[in-house]
Amino acid sequence: MSNLIDRYLLFRIRTRRDSEAFAKIYDRYVKALYRFNSLKLPSREDAQDVTAETFTKAWNYLREHKDVTNIRALLYRIARNLIADFYRHRPVSVAVDTVTNDGEFASSRMRDGFGSDLGREKEVMEARAEMNIVLKQLETLKEDYRDVVMLRLVDGLAFEDIGDILEKSTGNVRVIFHRAIKTLKNLE
Amino acid sequence: MSSSLYDRLRTLRAVGSRVEPDAAWLRSTRETLLMQAGNSLPTSPVTSWQTVGQAFRYFAPHRLFSVVRGPVLAALSIFAIALGGSIASVSAAEQSLPGDFFYSLKLATEQARLALTSxxxxxxxxxxxxxxxxxxxxxxxxxxxxxxxxxxxxxxxxxxxxxxxxxxxxxxxxxxxxxxxxxxxxxxxxxxxxxxxxxxxxxxxxxxxxxxxxxxxxxxxxxxxxxxxxxxxxxxxxxxxxxxxxxxxxxxxxxxxxxxxxxxxxxxxxxxxxxxxxxxxxxxxxxxxxxxxxxxxxxxxxxxxxxxxxxxxxxxxxxSSGTDVPGDATxxxxxxxxxxxxxxxxxxxxxxxxxxxxx
CATH class of the missing domain: 1.20.58 (Methane Monooxygenase Hydroxylase; Chain G, domain 1)
Structure with missing residues (x-):
């Protein structure tokens, strides 16, 4: 059903030149993408930047490519690439940056009197740190395995979308996931 | 790190799902995006054919299509063989003579033509x-x-x-x-x-x-x-x-x-x-x-x-002469x-x- 709504919105963009339809797509996916980005990037601002850029890039891609049918997979694919680019250009000690940036950010927002509460911010910061550790551990896994495990377990995506993002068949993704889980249990 | 890697990943997901983006940021990004999109929209008009094509692209049930494709192609090829065969046999029948295998088909084809004439x-x-x-x-x-x-x-x-x-x-x-x-x-x-x-x-x-x-x-x-x-x-x-x-x-x-x-x-x-x-x-x-x-x-x-x-x-x-006198019949x-x-x-x-x- 959600897929059908996406298709309808894409159809509107294609045939009616409807930018409002793209705004609807934004409404549908911005939160999920922000969450997707927030744990993988060192700061809230980085997550916001990457999320905004994801949609801009998706819009440009939609204008140039007429073969997009799965907008969700497209958005996640762009976000993944942007995150990879982010670390490619800033490969230095992420964890430290994360803590300082977010600490400052959180307190400044507290002063401004809006934004989420400090407890929530703290939790996210801890989660980022945990994520770094987990990712380190997952480095022993094959790249395919790691991608599928992250997209499935952390981001909670459907196998079909993961297949579209990684350009694999749904069945293949399923197989990779189950092998990866087996390997995970052997790691401990 | 007492819990398993699997559980920790699940926990990360739970934390991640509680992350809420800032509402003001959401609004401003939406406005920026809408503006950018509106400015960069192609102005060329969309023909009705393109609309139909796009409708097919987005709403044709792709999975259903791949499921149905096999049987449909099989049925089509059976039809093609059957019809092609009948066309070929009718044209063969056109040349046939009484006593030939296809002759009755020739007569049947003619009957069909007669039946179609009122x-x-x-x-x-x-x-x-x-x-x-x-x-x-x-x-x-x-x-x-x-x-x-x-x-x-x-x-x-x-x-x-x-x-x-x-x-x-x-x-x-x-x-x-x-x-x-x-x-x-x-x-x-x-x-x-x-x-x-x-x-x-x-x-x-x-x-x-x-x-x-x-x-x-x-x-x-x-x-x-x-x-x-x-x-x-x-x-x-x-x-x-x-x-x-x-x-x-x-x-x-x-x-x-x-x-x-x-x-x-x-x-x-x-x-x-x-x-x-x-x-x-x-x-x-x-x-x-x-x-x-x-x-x-x-x-x-x-x-x-x-x-x-x-x-x-x-x-x-x-x-009678053929049996009696085979020599001179005339x-x-x-x-x-x-x-x-x-x-x-x-x-x-x-x-x-x-x-x-x-x-």
Whole structure:
């Protein structure tokens, strides 16, 4: 059903030149993408930047490519690439940056009197740190395995979308996931 | 790190799902995005075809398509083979002759064409065309050199005879049901012309055949002549009903042509006489012409009856002599022919046989 709504919105963009339809797509996916980005990037601002850029890039891609049918997979694919680019250009000690940036950010927002509460911010910061550790551990896994495990377990995506993002068949993704889980249990 | 990696990943997900983006940021990003998108929209209009294409792209159930594709392609190829096969076999059937495997298919195809024609005169025209095909087939079968030739000739002649009968019936039917005199005259002329041609063509076919097969062909020929007479009768009747649909000259011409053709074929002197006698009678009233037509009809029937007797005799004598004296068949046939021929000519007061009366 959600897929059908996406298709309808894409159809509107294609045939009616409807930018409002793209705004609807934004409404549908911005939160999920922000969450997707927030744990993988060192700061809230980085997550916001990457999320905004994801949609801009998706819009440009939609204008140039007429073969997009799965907008969700497209958005996640762009976000993944942007995150990879982010670390490619800033490969230095992420964890430290994360803590300082977010600490400052959180307190400044507290002063401004809006934004989420400090407890929530703290939790996210801890989660980022945990994520770094987990990712380190997952480095022993094959790249395919790691991608599928992250997209499935952390981001909670459907196998079909993961297949579209990684350009694999749904069945293949399923197989990779189950092998990866087996390997995970052997790691401990 | 007491818990497993799997559980920790799940925990990360739980934390991640609680992350809420800032509402103000959400709004401002949305506005920026909408503005950017609006500015960069292509301005070229979308054609309705493009719309349909896009609709197909986005709403066609892709998974269903891939599931359905196999069976659909299979069904299509079965249809293609079946239809391609039927088209190929019909075209093969077009060339087939009586006794061939595909011949019944050819007849069935013709029947289908007839069934698809509703107007009675059109139907008759089609039937006449098919009947002349039968004549052509008979000619081809007669030319063949195959063991079962006589059966094939008999079959072809039988079908031709049956078709000629149908043509005659349909001609009557058209006459009884059609009020348009011109249409009646048109089909009657066609039938007259075609039956004349058929009588002529069958003569050639007949002379090339052995005695055993001549009888059947002659019957078909007689049927063709009969159909021709029927057509002439109708032409004459139409002329009597209204002189507008067909002038007298045309009727006389048709009668003369017919008499000539049949006289040539049968050698009937009575018919030859009536065909020539007409030339000074053209201006007379139609009553004597009607009589003449009746005379011609009778003469034709008798001429063919006489021929049939001749052929039967020839067959009977050749078969009996064939078993007794295989050497010289012609000499042994003569006595039997002489003994029966007078009887044959006696039943035939108007026409006389072409065959020279044996001594």
């Amino acid at each position: 107007a009675k005169d059109e139907k008759l025209k089609l039937k006449v065309e098919f009947t002349s095909r039968r004549g052509e087939e008979l000619k081809q079968v007669a030319r063949e050199d195959v063991p079962e030739k006589s059966e094939r000739v008999a079959q072809a002649a039988e079908i031709l005879k049956r078709d000629l009968k149908t043509v005659t019936e349909q001609l009557n039917d058209v006459r009884n049901t059609t009020s348009d005199g011109k249409k009646i005259v048109e089909v009657a002329k066609l039938v007259d012309q075609k039956s004349g041609e058929l009588v002529q063509a069958l003569q050639e076919t007949k002379t090339a055949l052995p005695d055993g097969s001549k009888g059947k062909v002659m019957e078909a020929q007689a049927a063709a002549a009969d159909t021709g007479v029927k057509a002439i009768e109708i032409l004459l009747a139409e002329h009597e009903q209204s002189g507008e649909s067909i002038p007298m000259g045309d009727v006389v011409q048709a009668i003369q042509d017919y008499a000539k053709t049949v006289a040539n074929v049968t050698g009937s002197s009575a018919l030859t006489a009536s065909s020539t006698a007409f030339e000074d009678k053209t201006s007379t009233s139609s009553v004597p012409i009607q009589d003449t037509v009746q005379q011609i009809k009778l003469a034709t029937q008798q001429a063919f009856a006489a021929q049939k007797v001749d052929i039967d005799q020839a067959v009977a004598s050749s078969s 000499t042994s046939t003569l006595p039997t022919t002489t003994s029966t021929l007078p009887g044959a000519t006696s039943t035939n007061p108007v026409a006389s046989s072409t065959k020279p009366t044996p001594p």
